[in-house]
Amino acid sequence: MALLDEAAGDIAVVSLECPEGRFPSLGARHPPALRLERAIRDLFGLRPDGLPDNRPWLDHGRWGVRFPMALDPRGKARPAAPAYRFLAAEGESLHQIPVGPVHAGIIEPGHFRFTANGETLVRLEERLGYVHKGIEELLSGSTIDRAAKLAGRTSGDSTVAYALAFARAVEHALGLEPPPRAHWLRALMAELERLANHLGDIGAICNDAAFALMHAHCGVLRERVLRAADASFGHRMMRDCIVPGGVAVDLDRRGVDVLIDMIGNIRQRFPALVELYDNTASLLDRTVATGVLKPALTRQYGAGGFVGRASGRRFDARMSPGYAPYDRLDFEVPVLEQGDVNARIWIRVKEVEQSLSLVEQILERLPRGPLRRDLPRGGGEGMALVEGFRGDVLVWVRLGANGKIARCHMRDPSWFQWPLLEAAVEGNIVADFPLCNKSFNCSYSGHDI
Numbered sequence: 001m002a003l004l005d006e007a008a009g010d011i012a013v014v015s016l017e018c019p020e021g022r023f024p025s026l027g028a029r030h031p032p033a034l035r036l037e038r039a040i041r042d043l044f045g046l047r048p049d050g051l052p053d054n055r056p057w058l059d060h061g062r063w064g065v066r067f068p069m070a071l072d073p074r075g076k077a078r079p080a081a082p083a084y085r086f087l088a089a090e091g092e093s094l095h096q097i098p099v100g101p102v103h104a105g106i107i108e109p110g111h112f113r114f115t116a117n118g119e120t121l122v123r124l125e126e127r128l129g130y131v132h133k134g135i136e137e138l139l140s141g142s143t144i145d146r147a148a149k150l151a152g153r154t155s156g157d158s159t160v161a162y163a164l165a166f167a168r169a170v171e172h173a174l175g176l177e178p179p180p181r182a183h184w185l186r187a188l189m190a191e192l193e194r195l196a197n198h199l200g201d202i203g204a205i206c207n208d209a210a211f212a213l214m215h216a217h218c219g220v221l222r223e224r225v226l227r228a229a230d231a232s233f234g235h236r237m238m239r240d241c242i243v244p245g246g247v248a249v250d251l252d253r254r255g256v257d258v259l260i261d262m263i264g265n266i267r268q269r270f271p272a273l274v275e276l277y278d279n280t281a282s283l284l285d286r287t288v289a290t291g292v293l294k295p296a297l298t299r300q301y302g303a304g305g306f307v308g309r310a311s312g313r314r315f316d317a318r319m320s321p322g323y324a325p326y327d328r329l330d331f332e333v334p335v336l337e338q339g340d341v342n343a344r345i346w347i348r349v350k351e352v353e354q355s356l357s358l359v360e361q362i363l364e365r366l367p368r369g370p371l372r373r374d375l376p377r378g379g380g381e382g383m384a385l386v387e388g389f390r391g392d393v394l395v396w397v398r399l400g401a402n403g404k405i406a407r408c409h410m411r412d413p414s415w416f417q418w419p420l421l422e423a424a425v426e427g428n429i430v431a432d433f434p435l436c437n438k439s440f441n442c443s444y445s446g447h448d449i
Contacts, residue, residue, distance in 0.1 A: 001013070001014045001015075001016075001026065002383065002394060002396065002411075004302070006315065006320075009320040009321045009322075010321075011321060011383070011385065013381075013383055013396065018046050021045065021046055021047060022046060022047040022048070022049050023046060023047075023048060023049065024048070024049050024050060025037055025048035025049055025050040025051040025052075026048075027048065027051055027052065027053070028048075028050040028051060028052055031300070031301075031419070032300070032301045032302065032415075032416050032419070034051070034052070034053055035057055035415065035418075035419070036411075036415060037051055038051070038053065038054075038055065038056065038057035038058075039057045039058050039449075041056075041067075042056050042057055042058045042059035042067070043058065043059075043067065043068060043069045043136065043137075044067060044069050044070055045066065045067030045070040045072075055084065055085060056081075056084075057128075057129060058128075058129040058132045058448065058449075059081075059129070060081070060084075060129055060130070061078075061080075061081020062081075063078070064078055065078050066078055066079070068134070068137060069136065069137050069140075084127060086113045086125050086127075087123070087125055089115040089122055089123045091117065091122065092117075093117055093118070094115055094116065094117055094122065095115070095116060096113060096114065096115050096116075097113075097114040097115075097116060097430065098111070098112075098113055098114075099111070099112040099113075099114065100112055101127075101130045107444075108130075108131055108444035108445055109130040109131060109444065110126065110127070110128050110130060110444050111126070111127035111128075111130075112124060112125075112126055112127075112433075113125045113126075113127065114430065114433070116430055119429045119430050119431070120427065120428075120429060120430075121425050121426060121427065121428055121429070121430060121433070122426065122427075123422075123426065124421070124422045124425050124426070124433075125422065126418055126419075126421070126422060128418065128444065128447055128448055129448050130444070130448065131444050131445050131448040132448040132449065133445075133448070133449075135150060135154055135410065135449045136407075136408065136409060136410075136449055138150055139151075139405050139407075139408040140405060140406065140407060140408070141404055141405065142404060142405045143403075143404055143405075144170055144244055144375060144399075144403065144404070144405065145243075147166065147397075147405045147408060148163065148166055148167065148170075148240075148242075148243055148244055149240060151163055151165075151166035151395065151408075151410060152166075152239055152240060152242070153239075154410055154412070154445065154446055154449070155412060155443045155445045155446030156237060156445065157193075157197055157237075157389070157443070158193070158388045158389065158390065158393065158412075158443065158446060159193070159237045159238060159239050160186075160189045160190050160192075160193040160237075160238050160241075160242060160388075161190065161193065161386050161387075161388030161389070161393045162388075162393055162395070162410065162446075163239075163240075163241070163242040163243075164186055164189075164190060164242050164384075164386045165384045165385070165386040165388075165393045165394065165395040165410070166244070166384075166395045166397070166408075166410070167186075167242050167243060167244040167245070167384075168323065168382075168384035168386065168395075169382045169383055169384040169395040169396060169397040169408075170244040170375070170382060170397055170399070171244060171245065171382070172380075172382030172383065172384060173379075173380035173381055173382030173397055173398070173399050174375060174376055174378065174380055174382070174399070175376075175380070176244075176245060176373060176375060176376065177373075178245060178246040178247075178372065178373060179246055179369050179370045179371065179372065179373060180324075180325075180367045180369055181366065181367050181368060181369045181370065181371060182245075182246035182247045182370075182371055182372060183324040183325045184325050184362055184365070184366050184367060185247045185250070185251060185366070185371075186242055186247060187324075187325050187326065187329070187358070187362055188251070188259075188359060188362045188363075188366075189229070189233065189238045189241060189242065189247075190386075190387075190388075191355040191358045191359050191362070192225055192228070192229050192232075192238070192259075192355075192359065193229075193237075193238065193388075193389060194351065194355050194388075194389040195225045195266075195352060195355045195356070195359075196222050196225040196226055196229070197222075197389040197390075198306075198348040198349075198351055198352050198355070198389060199218050199219075199221045199222040199225065199266075199270075199352060200218065200219065200222040201348055201438070201439075201441050202214065202218050202273075202277075202345060202348050202349065202352075203215040203216070203217065203218025203219050203222070204218075204438050204441075205287070205341065205344075205345055205435060205438045205439050206218075206277065206283060208434040208435045208438050209283055209286040209287065209435055211280065211282075211283045213276070214273060214276065214277060214283075217269070217273050218273065221265075221266055221269060221270060221273075224262050224265055224266065225262060225266075228258050228259055228261075228262040231254070231255060231258040232251055232255035232256075232258055232259060233249050233251070233255070234249055243372065244375055245372040245373045245374065245375050246370070246371045246372025246373060247371050247372060248371070248372070249371075250371055251366070256363055259359060259363060260363065263356055263359060263360060266352075266356060267356060270352065274349055277345070284342065286341075286432070286435060287340065287341040287342040287345060287435065287439075288340060288341075288342045289338075289340050289342075290340055290341045290342070290428060290432050290435055290436065291340055291341045291424045291425060291428060291432065291435065291436030291439060292338070292339045292340045292424060293307065293310070293311045293339040293340075293420055293423065293424040294311065294339060294423075295311045295312040295313070295337065295339065297311075297420055297423055298311040298312065298313045298339070298420070299312075299313055301416045301417075301419065301420055302315075302416055303391065303413075303416050303417055303420055304316075304317070304387075304390075304391030304392040304413050304416075305387075305388070305389065305390045305391025305392070305413055305417075306344050306347040306348055306351070306390075306391075307344065307390075307391065307413075307417050307420065307440055308391065309333065309334060309335045309336065309347050310336050310338070310339055310340075310343035310344040310346075310347045311336075311337070311338075311339035311343070312335060312336070312337045312339070313335075314333060314335045315392070316333040316387055317385045317386060317387040317392045318331075318387045319333060321385060323384075323386070325362075328365075329358055329361050329362070330357075330361065331354045331357060331358055332354060334346075334347055334350035334351060334354070335347075339424075341435050341436060341439040344439040344440070345439065375403075377403045378399070378401065378403060379398075379399045379400050379401040379402075379403070379406075380398075380399050381396075381397070381398045381399070382396075382397055382399075383395065383396040383397070388413065390412070390413045390414065390417070390441065390442070390443065390446075391413030391417070392413055393410070393411070393412060393413065393446075394409075394410070394411040395408070395409070395410050395411075396408065396409045397409075410446075410449060412443050412446030412447050412449075413443075413446075414442035414443040414444075414446055414447045415447055417440055417442045418440075418442045418447060420440070421436065421437065421440045421442065424436055424440070425437075
């Protein structure tokens with residue numbers, strides 16, 4: 001369990017032996033832990049004593065075994081899986097609307113069970129886990145090189161964030177400091193990833209309000225960022241570019257020129273799109289005061305990224321606990337209090353502006369020198385917190401004496417954002433759910449580890 005003292009910026013990691021196959025439930029007192037503890041039981045067979053919700057989470061009864069990561073193979077036989085029990089909602093004139101897991105668009109699978117009174121939503125309950133791929137089990141026993149590739153494939157739109165968090169966790173475990181140039185190139189890749197995703201999200205949210213013009217133009221800008229990343233680092237998503245010990249690719253003069261041209265293009269075109277959004281009354285009518293997330297819930301769940309910052313939580317892992325080279329870069333963390341779809345759009349808009357500035361600063365001050373250092377052989381334990389575009393990505397790793405991965409856990413920010421979406425849609429109309437959902441843009445794949 002990782003604990004954050006937000007005021008001091010200190011992080012502690014607590015490990016508990018479970019010789020009797022059980023542990024005291026934190027979810028009994030702290031609701032954000034509920035789904036994580038349900039997942040622990042599904043994967044390891046460890047019982048959280050006092051857990052208020054005993055339903056399975058990742059296990060849909062289709063694995064062929066129970067508790068696939070349990071050390072003791074006894075008890076893994078697969079019994080017949082009972083039907084999943086969705087929570088009841090009581091009241092007059094209520095009806096249920098099941099949506100998914102297969103959706104109309106080319107998106108990942110997830111089931112949403114709506115309870116509505118006419119067009120007004122009174123409850124949303126999510127059922128996730130459809131893209132569980134056993135990453136934790138695949139990581140166990142892997143070499144560091146193979147594990148780094150797996151980490152970067154946890155959630156495709158956060159390739160850089162996961163690769164960076166894994167690399168930093170391994171480096172902490174081994175007491176290794178990458179070269180300065182590697183730190184700066186990593187930050188450059190992270191800001192490009194943030195730019196591409198924020199631009200795509202702004203357009204997609206507007207598209208769900210039937211304003212396709214924003215979607216089209218933001219899609220063009222997103223494509224410019226992806227092509228610039230490809231020209232600079234050899235891959236649109238910058239996959240396998242960050243490795244433990246440093247980076248695997250360098251930035252040459254042509255790449256610098258491409259990035260400078262991209263920044264100029266976005267700076268020229270993006271302000272007009274922001275003005276278009278802010279002056280389209282029919283669009284603002286759909287986004288303002290829709291899907292409001294209360295600041296108290298945001299703090300309780302420790303929500304990060306644009307979800308947290310749109311509801312008053314000023315947290316950014318680049319600043320606290322912080323990591324290189326952001327301690328030498330000038331940037332601001334935008335925060336709003338309204339907590340609605342409109343606020344989540346504006347946080348993205350402001351972060352686009354900040355990321356453009358950060359890319360310019362990095363290109364101006366990029367140090368020369370080596371790209372990576374060789375990893376020493378040995379064991380250890382390390383953890384890292386990295387600011388991805390959705391929020392803070394956490395990776396904890398334990399290396400065996402042979403240098404291979406003994407255990408590794410990767411926690412997506414969506415674990416603490418998916419439950420908040422259920423709260424934010426209450427009282428909204430059914431037709432506004434796509435707007436709320438896209439404004440959160442939680443990851444299915446990053447959650448369904």
